[in-house]
Each structure stands twice: as structure tokens, then as C-alpha cells.
Amino acid sequence: MRYIPLLSLISSTLAAHNTIELPKPTRELEWKDVNFLSTSDVHGWLLGHQHATWPEPNYSGDFGSLASFATHMRRIASDKGVDLLLVDAGDHHDGSGLVSSSADASSKAEDIFSMLPYDIITIGNHELYHYEDALEEYRNRGRWNGRYVTSNVNITIKAEDGTFQSVPLGERFLKFETEQGRKVTAFGVIFDFKAHARGISIQGTSKLIKEAWFLDAIKDKPDYFVLAGHMPARGETGEFLPMFDAIRQVHPKVPIYVFGGHTHVRDCVQYDDRSIAVVPGRYLETVAFTSSSLPSTDENAPLDVSRRYIDGNPVSYKWHTKTSDDDFELPIGQNISLALLRLSAALNISTPLGIAPHDYFLNRHPYGHPRSILTAFSDKVLPYTIQDKERNGTRVIIGNAGSLRFDLFQGRFDRNDELTVSPFTSAFLYVRLAAGLARNITEQMNRSGASKFIPSQPTTKLEEEDRVRRIFDDYMAEQWEDYLIQGGNDHLYDQESNQMVLEHGKIPKKPRTMGFVTKDRCPGKGDDIEHYPVPFVGNQPDFIETPFPDVDDEEIIDVVSMDFALDDFLAAVNVLDPTIGLKEKHMKPYAEGLEINVVFGMYAKEMWQKGL
Numbered sequence: 001m002r003y004i005p006l007l008s009l010i011s012s013t014l015a016a017h018n019t020i021e022l023p024k025p026t027r028e029l030e031w032k033d034v035n036f037l038s039t040s041d042v043h044g045w046l047l048g049h050q051h052a053t054w055p056e057p058n059y060s061g062d063f064g065s066l067a068s069f070a071t072h073m074r075r076i077a078s079d080k081g082v083d084l085l086l087v088d089a090g091d092h093h094d095g096s097g098l099v100s101s102s103a104d105a106s107s108k109a110e111d112i113f114s115m116l117p118y119d120i121i122t123i124g125n126h127e128l129y130h131y132e133d134a135l136e137e138y139r140n141r142g143r144w145n146g147r148y149v150t151s152n153v154n155i156t157i158k159a160e161d162g163t164f165q166s167v168p169l170g171e172r173f174l175k176f177e178t179e180q181g182r183k184v185t186a187f188g189v190i191f192d193f194k195a196h197a198r199g200i201s202i203q204g205t206s207k208l209i210k211e212a213w214f215l216d217a218i219k220d221k222p223d224y225f226v227l228a229g230h231m232p233a234r235g236e237t238g239e240f241l242p243m244f245d246a247i248r249q250v251h252p253k254v255p256i257y258v259f260g261g262h263t264h265v266r267d268c269v270q271y272d273d274r275s276i277a278v279v280p281g282r283y284l285e286t287v288a289f290t291s292s293s294l295p296s297t298d299e300n301a302p303l304d305v306s307r308r309y310i311d312g313n314p315v316s317y318k319w320h321t322k323t324s325d326d327d328f329e330l331p332i333g334q335n336i337s338l339a340l341l342r343l344s345a346a347l348n349i350s351t352p353l354g355i356a357p358h359d360y361f362l363n364r365h366p367y368g369h370p371r372s373i374l375t376a377f378s379d380k381v382l383p384y385t386i387q388d389k390e391r392n393g394t395r396v397i398i399g400n401a402g403s404l405r406f407d408l409f410q411g412r413f414d415r416n417d418e419l420t421v422s423p424f425t426s427a428f429l430y431v432r433l434a435a436g437l438a439r440n441i442t443e444q445m446n447r448s449g450a451s452k453f454i455p456s457q458p459t460t461k462l463e464e465e466d467r468v469r470r471i472f473d474d475y476m477a478e479q480w481e482d483y484l485i486q487g488g489n490d491h492l493y494d495q496e497s498n499q500m501v502l503e504h505g506k507i508p509k510k511p512r513t514m515g516f517v518t519k520d521r522c523p524g525k526g527d528d529i530e531h532y533p534v535p536f537v538g539n540q541p542d543f544i545e546t547p548f549p550d551v552d553d554e555e556i557i558d559v560v561s562m563d564f565a566l567d568d569f570l571a572a573v574n575v576l577d578p579t580i581g582l583k584e585k586h587m588k589p590y591a592e593g594l595e596i597n598v599v600f601g602m603y604a605k606e607m608w609q610k611g612l
């Protein structure tokens with residue numbers, strides 16, 4: 001009996017996607033001797049992106065459709081007599097409701113992830129913030145069939161004899177032969193970050209290359225090396241080069257293929273003409289296809305390499321595998337899709353809580369605009385939901401804009417959407433202050449700016465998150481700025497009229513859909529589909545406040561802060577009036593028991609019931 005609602009859910013999900021016409025690719029993939037599909041930073045987005053607002057439909061493929069695609073690609077590779085390897089660079093935890101809605105959700109999601117056999121897979125920082133998460137990965141590393149490789153990560157475990165031992169979390173390195181009989185030596189690494197849990201140790205790659213086991217592992221000459229790493233191919237936290245150089249010292253000519261992640265952007269760079277390093281982006285939005293010739297008789301000739309960022313949707317998957325609605329879906333994909341829907345039903349994350357009347361964007365409008373999610377947060381959601389029954393005094397609530405992580409889209413709004421938009425737990429605290437002082441706190445907090453406190457070497461999860469966000473925002477901002485400089489039409493970013501244009505079939509001339517416009521360092525075009533970029537308005541405030549009560553400056557009011565931003569709050573108050581000496585101990589709980597990650601759902605249940 002359970003199948004009926006699940007299957008009807010599948011068909012309703014597909015129906016929603018089918019109403020949107022996605023553009024088809026126009027260029028065949030460049031298959032060569034060695035080919036890769038790579039993913040990274042999936043962060044639980046295994047159900048794909050389910051909303052109709054652009055650019056979400058570009059990423060509407062779930063992990064089941066990716067599995068069907070990858071399996072067709074393996075068949076094509078086999079028919080052509082070439083290699084196809086599947087690589088993932090970590091960060092499976094933290095993100096959508098599938099991994100964030102309960103303590104054991106991510107473990108179940110990992111089991112489903114591993115239903116698609118990867119050739120090389122490594123760990124991300126989000127698997128290493130909590131010891132229990134890392135231990136779960138360690139204990140269940142068998143689900144990856146010996147392909148979970150963590151060359152520079154150890155975990156301390158209690159051995160059978162009761163002693164504590166530091167052991168490699170996954171495999172130290174991989175040596176295997178492909179179906180075509182080619183020898184591969186592979187490593188999996190993560191950037192050297194400090195915010196991991198106790199019981200985890202990470203060795204910087206510049207130290208790793210001095211280890212006897214590493215020197216031994218690279219001694220024999222394979223047909224090619226693969227470095228999978230939870231780090232970008234270049235820039236901040238990019239730490240592949242020591243390993244690359246160490247291999248080059250022994251094997252000046254052997255191809256090295258590098259697959260990165262962590263910064264959530266699409267990127268590509270070549271360290272030399274016998275290598276390519278590709279980063280595929282995030283959230284199952286992109287599957288990167290990378291290909292390379294192998295060295296010919298002329299040992300010195302550069303390799304012929306290419307990369308393509310494929311938007312993660314069935315239209316692209318079918319086009320590139322020359323399959324149709326009739327033969328695209330394979331049992332592996334169907335099983336994965338069904339397992340995902342079952343998990344999502346068990347976690348109760350897909351029951352609609354309301355119907356959002358509009359899109360609310362993080363970065364497409366300035367704060368103050370009615371379609372900015374920050375405006376909705378400060379002017380509607382917080383005032384409505386954060387009520388302390390014990391207190392009926394006048395109050396202002398100061399919220400942290402950084403607690404909001406994603407756009408909120410028009411239409412169905414469920415727990416999954418809620419966790420996507422606002423994943424963090426943060427309670428509320430208040431202090432009684434004069435309104436005249438309170439009036440200036442948010443402004444003072446913004447003047448100091450949360451982002452300006454980010455140290456060069458983050459030591460907390462939040463600081464690390466902010467670093468990734470800054471890099472990703474820069475990537476998005478650059479695309480939009482370039483578009484405007486080139487005379488791009490800024491009216492296209494009016495989301496509502498744009499959707500109307502599409503509905504009426506009056507599709508703007510090429511490129512006609514919004515999406516990533518990637519500029520990387522590799523030759524030729526990387527994006528599989530040509531898009532115009534997503535609008536980006538920079539300089540958003542770090543802190544926002546609810547509409548200020550209409551009171552005299554002398555009146556004493558409740559000033560409420562999120563505990564998330566407490567340090568910034570205390571600092572701002574003490575700068576504005578050094579005589580107060582406000583400390584954490586002076587703050588009292590407000591609306592006790594309420595956390596920030598449930599307020600959008602509360603609001604939806606009351607205010608967005610129309611159409612449900």
C-alpha cells in the first residue's frame with residue numbers, strides 16, 4: 001500500500017518538471033581515451049532541485065537520473081573501448097532536509113548515495129565537524145567497495161584491545177585497473193582546515209608528500225594518476241600542487257587528472273600540458289565531464305583534454321546518451337529514486353507546509369525590496385513568529401542575514417525547503433535597553449560587519465562556511481557584472497515577467513535560460529548550455545532588524561538578538577555606550593525553545609495556506 005502515495009509523488013514531481021521546457025545541448029561530448037564524470041558538494045541534494053523558478057529547472061535531475069546517466073555513459077565508454085571513471089570530492093552532509101532533518105538522516109542518505117558505484121570518492125569538511133559523523137563514515141566505508149580514499153585524514157578509534165588508535169578514515173590510496181586494462185593510482189585529500197572535530201587529524205599535503213607510504217605509492221608508473229580532493233583547483237585552500245609536483249618529480253610525463261570541490265564553483269585549470277584539474281560545482285547542479293587522450297608515441301606532445309559542465313537534468317542526460325523517455329531510466333536509477341522518496345517520506349520533509357506566494361531571493365534584489373528574502377525575514381517572518389508569551393513589551397529583533405542560505409521559491413514550501421533556506425539552529429536572547437541606543441545597534445553591527453571578522457584561517461564551522469560563501473558569491477557577482485558590461489539586458493532578471501515570457505512561448509533569443517556562465521582557465525567553452533547569468537546584487541547587510549517600534553528614545557524596550565550573532569551584538573552595544581559593559585550573562589532567553597530553523601515553516605503554516 002505504501003507504493004501508491006510514493007508513486008503518485010513521483011508522477012507529481014515529474015509533472016511539475018515537465019511543464020518547463022529545458023534547452024537541449026547542442027555540442028556532443030568529446031570522448032577521448034580517458035573520460036570522467038565528477039560531482040562534488042552534493043550536500044544532500046539527492047532529490048534534485050524541485051522548483052520551477054529559474055535556474056532551478058536546470059538542476060531538476062535527482063540522483064536516480066544521474067545514476068541512469070552514469071550507467072549509460074559507462075556502456076558508451078565500454079562500446080568505444082575507452083575508460084569512464086566516476087569521481088566525487090565530498091561534502092555530502094549539511095544542506096537539504098535529506099541530510100539535515102534528523103541525527104541519522106545523513107547516514108541513510110549516504111547508503112543511497114553509495115548505490116551508484118563510484119570509482120574514486122573522498123571526504124569533505126562537512127563529514128568531519130562532528131566526530132560521530134566521521135565515525136559513521138569510517139564504520140561504513142565498506143559501502144563504497146574499497147573506493148573511499150582519504151589520503152590525509154585519520155580518525156582516532158577505540159581498538160578491540162581498548163587502546164585508542166589513529167587510523168586512516170578510508171583507504172590511504174587506490175591502485176586499480178580499468179575495464180580497458182589501464183593502471184590507475186589515485187589519492188583522495190582534503191584541504192588542511194582547523195575546524196574539524198576532536199579525534200580527527202588532517203595532514204597538510206606538503207607534509208603528506210614526505211611520507212614513506214606516499215613515496216612508495218607513486219614509485220611505480222601507472223597509465224595515469226587521479227587526485228580527488230575536497231579543495232579548489234586554484235586559489236585559497238587549493239592545496240593540490242605539492243602532490244602534483246611530487247608526482248612530477250618521479251613521473252614527468254604521466255597524465256595527472258585532478259578533481260576538486262569545496263568552493264561550490266565550476267572551474268578548470270591546467271597545471272601543465274599533461275594534466276587537467278576540474279571542479280564541478282555544487283548541490284547536484286553540475287556533472288562535469290572531463291576527457292583526455294593518453295600519451296602517444298611522441299612522449300612530449302601535450303595531451304588533448306577537454307571539460308564540460310553538464311546541467312544536472314534528464315534532458316541533458318538523455319541528449320548526451322542518445323536515449324529517450326522510453327529507455328533512459330534504468331533499474332539502478334529507478335531504485336535510487338524510489339529509495340530517496342521513501343527516505344524523504346520517512347523523514348517527513350516533503351509534506352507541504354504552505355504555498356509561497358512569491359519568490360524571495362537572497363542576492364537578486366537589494367535589502368528592502370519586497371522580493372528580497374532578507375526583507376521578508378525582517379519585516380514579516382521574524383515579527384510574526386518570534387513572540388515571547390511571558391513578555392508583551394515593545395521589542396526589536398536583530399537577525400543575522402548569514403543564517404539564511406538559499407532562495408525561497410514561489411509554490412510548494414515544505415520542511416526540505418525550510419531547512420534549505422535556514423539550516424542553522426540558533427535561539428533568541430534579549431536585554432532591556434533604551435530605545436535611543438537600540439535604534440543604532442543594527443547599523444553599528446553592520447558597520448563592523450560579520451564578514452569583516454572572518455579570519456584568514458577560519459577555526460569554526462561558521463567561519464569556514466562564510467569563506468565558501470564569499471568565494472561562491474564572488475563567482476556569481478562576476479558573471480552578472482560581466483553580463484551588464486557586455487550590454488546584457490537587465491530587465492530579464494525580473495523573475496515574474498521572465499516566467500511569463502516563457503509561459504507564453506515568447507522566449508528571448510539565445511541564450512534563453514538563466515544559469516551559470518562559467519569563465520575558467522581551460523581552453524574553449526566549458527558550459528554545456530549557454531545561459532545568461534543569475535542577477536546578483538552585492539553589499540547585502542550582515543544584520544537586519546524588525547520594524548522599529550514607535551517609541552521615545554528614553555523608553556526601555558526588549559532588544560532581541562540571535563545567539564548566532566551574540567558576539568557582534570555585545571560588541572556593538574558596548575561601542576555605542578561603553579558604560580553599559582554588556583556581557584553574555586546579562587542576556588536572557590526570549591521565546592524560549594524556539595530556534596531559527598523552524599520560523600519559516602511556522603510562518604508558512606499560518607500565512608501561506610491559500611492554494612494548499
Ligand SMILES: [Zn+2]
Nearest residue numbers: 041091262264
Ligand atoms: Zn560544500
Ligand SMILES: [Zn+2]
Nearest residue numbers: 091124125262
Ligand atoms: Zn567543503
